[in-house]
Amino acid sequence: xxxxxxxxxxxxxxxxxxxxxxxxxxxxxxxxxxxxxxxxxxxxxxxxxxxxxxxxxxxxxxxxxxxxxxxxxxxxxxxxxxxxxxxxxxxxxxxxxxxxxxxxxxxxxxxxxxxxxxxxxxxxxxxxxxxxxxxxxxxxxxxxxxxxxxxxxxxxxxxxxxxxxxxxxxxxxxxxxxxxxxxxxxxxxxxxxxxxxxxxxxxxxxxxxxxxxxxxxxxxxxxxxxxxxxxxxxxxxxxxxxxxxxxxxxxxxxxxxxxxxxxxxxxxxxxxxxxxxxxxxxxxxxxxxxxxxxxxxxxxxxxxxxxxxxxxxxxxxxxxxxxxxxxxxxxxxxxxxxxxxxxxxxxxxxxxxxxxxxxxxxxxxxxxxx
Numbered sequence: 162x163x164x165x166x167x168x169x170x171x172x173x174x175x176x177x178x179x180x181x182x183x184x185x186x187x188x189x190x191x192x193x194x195x196x197x198x199x200x201x202x203x204x205x206x207x208x209x210x211x212x213x214x215x216x217x218x219x220x221x222x223x224x225x226x227x228x229x230x231x232x233x234x235x236x237x238x239x240x241x242x243x244x245x246x247x248x249x250x251x252x253x254x255x256x257x258x259x260x261x262x263x264x265x266x267x268x269x270x271x272x273x274x275x276x277x278x279x280x281x282x283x284x285x286x287x288x289x290x291x292x293x294x295x296x297x298x299x300x301x302x303x304x305x306x307x308x309x310x311x312x313x314x315x316x317x318x319x320x321x322x323x324x325x326x327x328x329x330x331x332x333x334x335x336x337x338x339x340x341x342x343x344x345x346x347x348x349x350x351x352x353x354x355x356x357x358x359x360x361x362x363x364x365x366x367x368x369x370x371x372x373x374x375x376x377x378x379x380x381x382x383x384x385x386x387x388x389x390x391x392x393x394x395x396x397x398x399x400x401x402x403x404x405x406x407x408x409x410x411x412x413x414x415x416x417x418x419x420x421x422x423x424x425x426x427x428x429x430x431x432x433x434x435x436x437x438x439x440x441x442x443x444x445x446x447x448x449x450x451x452x453x454x455x456x457x458x459x460x461x462x463x464x465x466x467x468x469x470x471x472x473x474x475x476x477x478x479x480x481x482x483x484x485x486x487x488x489x490x491x492x493x494x495x496x497x498x499x500x501x502x503x504x505x506x507x508x509x510x511x512x513x514x515x516x517x518x519x520x521x522x523x524x525x526x527x528x529x530x531x
Contacts, residue, residue: 188213188233189255199476201252202237203244203436204464208471212236212274212464219273230256230266238263239270243461246439268453274460281463284308284345284353284374284383291386298348302422303511304389304401304415309345309353310426311388311400312485313365316340316458318446327448333361340443340451342458343368343375345388348422350429351469355462358455360448365393369400389422391485396500404504411512418512427485429465436468436475437461 190198190209198206217232230238234256241252248263258266285291291308298307320331320338331338339361345354356372369375369390377383378399387401396402403419404412434440440461443454468475 189231189237190233192255201244201249202240203473203476204240204468205471205473208468208473209236209240211471212240212467215277215280216270216273219276230258235266235270238266239274239460240464242267243437243439243457243464246442268456271453271456271460274463275456277463278355278459281466282352282355282459288384291384294347295386298422301348302418304387304418304422305507305511306386307389307401307422308383308386309347309388310423310429311343311345311369311390311394312426312430313341313363313368313393314344314430314458315361316342316440316443316454318361318443318454320446330360330362330448331446337361338446340446340454340458341368342455343372344426344430344462345374346426346429348425349469350425350432352429352462352466355459358451358458365391366395369394389419391423396496396504398500398503401504401507404508411508414512414515415508423485430485431478432475433461433465435478436465 188210190206190213193201195206198204198209202209204212213233213236216236220232220235237252238248238256238258241249242263248260253260253263256263285294285308294308295306298309299305315333315335317337317339318331320328322328328338331340333339333341340358341361341363342358343354343356344352346352354374356374357368359368378386378388379397383399387399390400390402392402392405394400394402401419403416407413407416439457443457446454
């Protein structure tokens with residue numbers, strides 16, 4: 162899970178202790194029925210109430226740019242923007258704000274919710290938590306000692322074509338302008354880690370090597386575990402990539418298992434972008450000022466984990482399916498022989514024979530938007 166049960170209970174206790182008096186008060190969300198709530202915010206009422214209470218605690222320590230709005234009204238503006246990428250007229254009328262004023266409100270709330278990532282996005286730290294995740298992943302795909310799936314998540318932005326150098330820095334390998342963040346999720350699609358917000362031309366391996374989580378894992382802080390990486394990553398002691406040219410049935414079975422768990426990230430990012438359509442187009446960006454984009458991405462990731470805790474399904478898919486961004490390597494990597502040997506030992510131990518209890522082939526999952 163994205164955060165351990167004791168952490169979840171501690172957060173609830175804090176909300177009850179600090180926000181209990183307000184949690185029963187009337188809210189601007191009360192004007193909407195359940196169907197309208199989901200259409201406007203892609204979340205249900207209990208989930209929204211929890212978010213408001215969590216934000217209220219943080220708002221007490223944040224200087225509000227528009228103190229005339231209540232916390233629930235500010236959250237309403239932000240959640241509506243996250244869900245649709247624009248502010249709905251019905252929401253603007255209820256909070257009596259202009260589009261310009263809404264931008265300031267969204268920026269404030271995004272910073273607050275992004276700051277909640279220390280509570281709602283957590284990589285497993287203790288042995289029991291790591292072992293539990295690894296066993297669940299092994300049951301899912303037969304690959305042992307895996308803590309999560311690693312990917313570079315691209316989010317479209319607009320950049321001025323008149324500033325050619327800056328524009329080119331945002332162009333990714335698919336030819337569109339984007340920013341990219343590094344995400345790790347578990348086999349259930351909970352986000353365990355999100356780092357960085359870089360220009361779209363950044364290499365996946367470069368993201369990993371410069372990230373906190375990458376350095377922690379490669380320095381053995383998290384023990385003898387893997388994360389699953391695609392073709393854009395280099396096989397290492399802690400990043401497990403597929404066999405580029407499988408030479409036998411066991412390597413083919415391993416690649417099928419790798420694809421199955423790797424597809425969880427595709428489903429997770431698709432769900433994230435379906436629920437929070439602002440991530441489909443984050444607007445204009447400047448290379449040296451990506452903090453606001455980073456806050457929105459991180460805030461939506463926090464809300465993704467909270468929505469999963471409340472079992473709120475994402476909106477249905479509409480449009481074509483989004484594939485994971487293809488791997489982009491700096492050059493043909495020189496893989497250390499000991500890394501190849503470690504992967505081969507894993508394949509020999511777990512994939513020489515067909516398991517009757519699991520099927521490593523990829524299964525159809527929820528479809529994502531482009």
